[in-house]
Ligand SMILES: Nc1ncnc2c1ncn2[C@@H]1O[C@H](COP(=O)(O)OP(=O)(O)O)[C@@H](O)[C@H]1O
């Protein structure tokens with residue numbers, strides 16, 4: 001996608017202004033970002049997509065993170081260098097939001113969304129090469145982390161996503177490579193799934209942004 005100016009995003013024949021340029025400094029307007037996200041969401045997921053008032057806090061955090069608003073992120077304890085771990089109950093809209101949010105920053109390096117279970121299926125076919133493949137400098141968002149099956153290649157079990165998380169942590173430390181993920185597990189469940197060592201790396205790798213446990217299931 002090409003963009004003449006970071007304050008304007010064009011979808012079809014419609015232009016969305018996410019804020020104003022002051023010199024070369026982009027001053028974003030959160031409400032305008034939400035207008036754009038709803039429009040883009042409808043294009044991507046269908047006309048029933050809407051921005052819910054109840055999700056405003058989550059969206060405020062995610063948007064400030066993606067637009068790299070240092071002041072707001074600092075206030076909310078979000079580290080712009082780290083990735084995002086978006087957690088919440090099934091159907092609350094995690095996958096949709098992570099697919100959508102990258103479009104507000106078309107000039108930033110994009111991340112590729114990959115279902116965690118597909119990575120394990122890949123591992124079951126080709127083995128450890130799969131783990132190497134995700135140790136590359138590409139930015140990823142691992143979708144539905146924690147509910148993928150245990151990998152098994154030639155009779156050997158492997159906690160595939162746990163291994164990949166360790167590689168991603170090294171990439172983050174050494175090269176500032178970002179990793180995002182979505183999950184419906186809580187911190188304790190993630191620790192049970194991946195063990196204490198991986199869990200502590202994950203704390204370094206991610207900012208945790210969590211939907212409320214009672215968040216509405218948006219599956220119609
Ligand atoms: N803001 C929204 N408005 C309307 N439908 C939504 C919204 N967010 C998600 N959905 C729909 O709800 C379902 C679940 O969303 P999804 O992003 O897969 O949730 P999760 O990843 O948290 O399980 C999908 O069919 C999706 O299209």
Ligand SMILES: [Mg+2]
Pocket residue numbers: 094095096143144182
């Ligand atoms: Mg999902």
